[in-house]
Amino acid sequence: MAEKKLMxxxxxxxxxxxxxxxxxxxxxxxxxxxxxxxYMSWRMPAVGGAFVQAESEVSAINMIYGAAAxxxxxxTSSSSPGVxxxxxxxxxxxxxxxxxxxxxVMRGGPGxxxxxGAQGDYWQATRGGGHxxxxxxxxxPNGVNEMANFxxxxxxxxxxxxxxxxxxxxxxxxxxxxxxxxxxxxxxxKNLVEPDWALGINNGRAKRIVKSYDLREGYLEKxxxxxxxxxxxxxKNEIMYEEKMLEDAEIAMVAYGTSARVSVAAMKLARExxxxxxxxxxxxxxxxxxxxxxxxxxxxxxxxVVEMSLGQMVEDVQLSINGAxxxxxHAKPGASVMTAEEVYTxxxxxxxxxxxxxxxxx
Numbered sequence: 001m002a003e004k005k006l007m008x009x010x011x012x013x014x015x016x017x018x019x020x021x022x023x024x025x026x027x028x029x030x031x032x033x034x035x036x037x038x039y040m041s042w043r044m045p046a047v048g049g050a051f052v053q054a055e056s057e058v059s060a061i062n063m064i065y066g067a068a069a070x071x072x073x074x075x076t077s078s079s080s081p082g083v084x085x086x087x088x089x090x091x092x093x094x095x096x097x098x099x100x101x102x103x104x105v106m107r108g109g110p111g112x113x114x115x116x117g118a119q120g121d122y123w124q125a126t127r128g129g130g131h132x133x134x135x136x137x138x139x140x141p142n143g144v145n146e147m148a149n150f151x152x153x154x155x156x157x158x159x160x161x162x163x164x165x166x167x168x169x170x171x172x173x174x175x176x177x178x179x180x181x182x183x184x185x186x187x188x189x190k191n192l193v194e195p196d197w198a199l200g201i202n203n204g205r206a207k208r209i210v211k212s213y214d215l216r217e218g219y220l221e222k223x224x225x226x227x228x229x230x231x232x233x234x235x236k237n238e239i240m241y242e243e244k245m246l247e248d249a250e251i252a253m254v255a256y257g258t259s260a261r262v263s264v265a266a267m268k269l270a271r272e273x274x275x276x277x278x279x280x281x282x283x284x285x286x287x288x289x290x291x292x293x294x295x296x297x298x299x300x301x302x303x304x305v306v307e308m309s310l311g312q313m314v315e316d317v318q319l320s321i322n323g324a325x326x327x328x329x330h331a332k333p334g335a336s337v338m339t340a341e342e343v344y345t346x347x348x349x350x351x352x353x354x355x356x357x358x359x360x361x362x
Contacts, residue, residue, distance in 0.1 A: 095212030108335025
């Protein structure tokens with residue numbers, strides 16, 4: 001068994017990326033993810049990698065484009081408005097079929113917002129975020145241990161299917177400290193085989209070109225449709241979720257990240273008071289576990305989506321259930337965290353009074 005150590009979420013994320021073989025990092029400071037580049041600034045050189053504090057988020061993502069094109073496992077990180085600045089470059093990376101890791105430790109928004117943890121970037125993360133038809137593999141940790149181990153899965157999927165991957169956390173998880181056990185296999189970059197598409201070292205082979213476009217008539221369509229085939233394979237093979245106490249549940253909560261942690265506490269309160277509540281936690285936000293939610297809606301007829309946003313994931317839940325059950329929302333926007341008691345009160349109203357709750361929590 002691996003040794004446990006106490007770590008902050010952002011630092012665990014950075015160390016997890018290094019253990020997953022990451023050897024290039026470029027980023028720019030912004031709260032609440034600043035510990036990621038700070039940690040990388042001393043750890044990356046220590047393992048033979050390279051760290052660059054770029055002059056802007058735009059520069060950072062384009063440096064990642066260059067590094068990823070050589071086949072090196074690379075990463076950037078930021079928080080909400082910084083990730084917005086990276087979106088054009090991220091679209092270019094997706095268009096060039098480049099595997100990479102980007103972390104968004106979300107803060108309040110829109111605009112500058114504030115530095116507290118929030119979940120208002122769900123749409124941006126799960127809908128690509130930049131221009132054009134592309135997808136990003138998105139994982140949502142609900143604690144520091146998952147922050148530590150998700151980079152391995154993200155790099156694995158990114159490299160297998162050639163697309164950007166994202167760890168989408170909120171500022172609370174990035175800043176909290178918990179015991180961590182690195183359970184994902186450690187990757188030595190020296191043992192990785194150079195991809196046949198990467199620029200890399202020539203060694204007399206045929207010239208390789210990495211680009212995000214093809215101006216010949218009809219070729220862009222072919223590139224996009226080829227990419228879609230890989231996306232469908234991801235939707236088939238890489239979906240992850242967690243279920244708690246759903247076997248006898250009369251109502252199911254759906255939540256991720258910090259909202260899921262609060263929902264667990266609300267579930268315990270409800271169970272103590274005789275209300276049969278369970279929790280469904282999507283771990284991959286894209287691909288979203290829609291088929292499993294559809295299955296659950298055959299038996300469970302009331303759902304409560306809990307979000308630290310105005311309500312974004314709730315739309316994916318509605319699409320998944322497709323009218324087969326009632327979907328309610330407990331939303332807490334503006335970088336505010338709901339309490340377990342607040343969520344329990346909403347659960348009680350839904351279950352005991354039968355009223356549909358679809359409003360911003362106050």
